[in-house]
Amino acid sequence: MNVIPKRVMNLSHLVRQAARRYGQEIAFVWGDSTWTWAELDRRIDAMASALAERGVAKGDRVLVQSKNCNQMFESMFACFRLGAVWVPTNFRQTPGEVAYLASASGASVMICQHDFPEHAAAVREAVPDLRLVISIGPSAFGDDYEALVERHLGESVAVAPVEHDDPCWFFFTSGTTGRPKAAILTHGQLAFVITSHLCDLMPGTTQADASLVVAPLSHGAGVHQLVQTARGVKTVLLTSDRFDADEVWALVERWRITNMFTVPTIVKLLTEHPSVDAHDHSSLRYVIYAGAPMYREDQKHALKKLGKVLVQYFGLGEVTGNITVLPAALHDPEDGDAVKIGTCGFERTGMQVSIQDNAGRELQPDETGEICVCGPAVFAGYYDNPEANAKAFRDGWFRTGDLGHMDEEGFLYITGRASDMYISGGSNVYPREIEEKMLTHPAVAEVAILGVPDRTWGEVGIAVCVLRPDARLDERDLLTWMDGKVSRYKLPKRVFFWDALPKSGYGKITKLAVRAELEARGCLPLEAKGAEVPAQQSTGQ
Template sequence: MTAIVQTPPGGVTPVSKRVMNLANFLHQAARRHGKEIGFVWGDTGLTWAELDRRVNAMAAALAAGGIKKGDRVLVQSKNCNQMFESMFACFHVGAVWVPTNFRQTPAEVAYLAQSSGASALICHCDFPEHVAVVREAAPDIRFVISIGASEFGQDYDALVAQHSAETVPMAGVQHDDPCWFFFTSGTTGRPKAAILTHGQMAFVVTNHLCDLMPGTTHEDASLVVAPLSHGAGVHQLAQVARGVKTVLLSGDRFDIDEAWALVEKWRITNLFTVPTIVKMLTEHPAVDTHDHSSLRYVIYAGAPMYREDQKHALKKLGKVLVQYFGLGEVTGNITVLPPALHEPEDGLGVRVGTCGYERTGMQISIQDETGRELATGETGEICVCGPAVFAGYYDNPEANAKAFRDGWFRTGDLGHMDEEGYLYITGRASDMYISGGSNVYPREIEEKILTHEAVAEVAILGVPDRTWGEVGVAVCVLRPQANLSERELLAWMDGKVARYKLPKRVFFWNALPKSAYGKITKKDIRAELEVRGCLPLDHPTQIPA
């Protein structure tokens, strides 16, 4: 008797879907461009063939240490070739790469080790305290590899030499197999591990090359000015896919003069960074003393770029700016604003304040608190779906339940779309405050303050107030040699924004606290205001006249 197979609805029988292991990007580059320089760090220059051999050897070392498919490998390191290689070595054996922000404290890194269930640790020799605390907090860690000579682990380069003659097969992977735990910044609560997968990241790499850097080839070169543990690592993965040379700064300190010297020396064509770093790069005298004509794409993300900073950067660099909006959970793939849409002057047809249109293969929905899609021009939560959305948070069902609604990933950002599908971010839902019953979005007021010639940076926070419920407090950084008082700034703003949006108080600091990735961190500003005795505002207030 012949068995009858029931066809499921839709007529398609689900099958497991094998995809390319992402480590193959490096192997492909080595096959095609083996003799060309693939990586530069100070005096170290490695060809693609040398990188491939080193990664294969480290993969063999991991396998010899018992690391297998699905195991998590924590990496605590500054930017260096070994950290770069560790990503591909983990991918090769099917392990999950778990990079940290190297500026985190030992206790913070120990939490990441514990929460990720790490089995091994690759740690730069400068962080022995981290190793001690991690070992105590995460007993599942079986062995430690040290980048550079140390007493706490096996030397990375010695292991590469020891296993240089060995090969281990590249692990076969399915679309949803994890490859990277991308820890959120933890701006609210403790960091969460966003699970990035081999299939998802293959789409992300393709999308980056399609939407951010069209025409990229092995003749290009990319400068790294941010830690490889987060967005810069995603960006460099896309470079490897096209055989693009990666160039690191020589140290872990951000040296602007060195950055521009490297742009000139290596004919850098693209770099990824955040708006504050673009601002620093283009306001430094070195931008005028080094040739940067090779640049085609200066990609910025992580936060919106204020319009005045955009204008200045465009005047210095020309139309090379590329903005993208995205979160770690969507690996940047939400919108793009390409160079052609970055205009150096305001005028008819210039969309001031937009972060661009939907990335290829991605869809945005502006929703209210119930999940109802809002009309064009209405402000609500920015929700997104598409192949770049992560697989969920590791071992955190509560966070997953909050993050997804009816298949849409909820970004937590507020914004609206215009008739042509351009997105405008109003701010984080947590940044908005209500003053006298009216919603106030700090970014709008920050943009206006930055048009004052004396102000270099600003952040506005909503704080409790007995009269109005909440009012704004502005913290400004002035340009060198500039002078400006609170009363003068508030008087200058009068008439430029509605009165209920005016900050109640303005404070002037020498600098604003920033994350390791160059983002202004408002939670740290709030904490510092409290430490300085500026908060709470103690008495009933009046909106300044």
């Protein structure tokens, strides 16, 4: 049977559509500057023309090292328009890390904000045949972005024809278990993701809405803003990369923000900051959080502050967020029989979840196993990494590496990362369960629990806590309070109190960084410290 190539819309056409329908409406806001959809479309055309004149063509990879700004947003669509691949970095990465991304992606062009000359130099060294460096802002290391736009304004290029599986975005994983891998996102896959986001996360979204960006556009926030473009929604940026809760709420009030995408730790910071009560946020309809499950106590507090506007989705970069959704209607500030506490929701439209054991056998409801998924939102594989692809897929299912179970109604509950689980005295321990209980203590603001080697039990838990301002609590009192709330073998052997927990560039608490910090502080290994467990802390199995 002859297979007919499946041509799809080039995603850059989203901007063209918005410019045709809402040309003089505000598309983008950054500080005191605004751009209409017509202006944005012309600027994207100009940058695409500049890149094409310098030899950039379909399939070329364009590395982008930048903080959030209008040029970074434009660069995505300029690449798409040429059929090139957008390769954004986390701007907080080191020059060496970014140089690795350039090499691993096969980048031939770099767009680099002028704040990062060391990164540009490192990439030039790692990629000797790098053809072009463009600087966002004045610099000595590349062609000036704005000068190129000015020179080519009014020009246009033919929009590259694309098929469903043509790559448009290399979405780098965080690399918490090794080197980052480039997940290949495609035009056809992302078109489905956009549709699913509008269907499941933000129903009823129109050009009358406004979206605030409080996370780097290089990852989940970039996907979220791609969705906003599809509906002609204006995008509003914070004025700097420094997170300022007061500025967030001031912008929500000024621009009548209706949706934002963030992570649970940022929702927590925003709703616990005094400025949440000083500004009008009644315009908010959807506060979408992802990246990690939200602890129940934080959920309840945020709902009481904002109303029922929280929407959770679970997904990885490889599935571009499209695994489950817990809509606003199913978030409740009070516990009750009808509230499914701890769930991350049900399967997204067009997606299927399977809980599997190590052999790939599907498990029964309420049995814990690996969360696997299939559907149109699953990525096309890792770029130039057959070994990673072989590990990530089994019988057509993408293996997320997360553990969890589904109930009889199809609601998913995440137990934790497979790498987070530890075995103490022969019993599996899932840190998230203990973390949830510990966070109900009125003095505890944040907690991370991880397993560490132990001569007696094989592994035991270590908890690192951050207390609320002016709260006082010690290890013995906390563990005494926890006794009876979870099985004794699940109680951490030690509790440490820090001023803050290490977080990723996207605001997530990373267990790898917590473990490294424990070692740096001399807290590990436990045997080396000769630590004795008080009677109340016994981890008897």
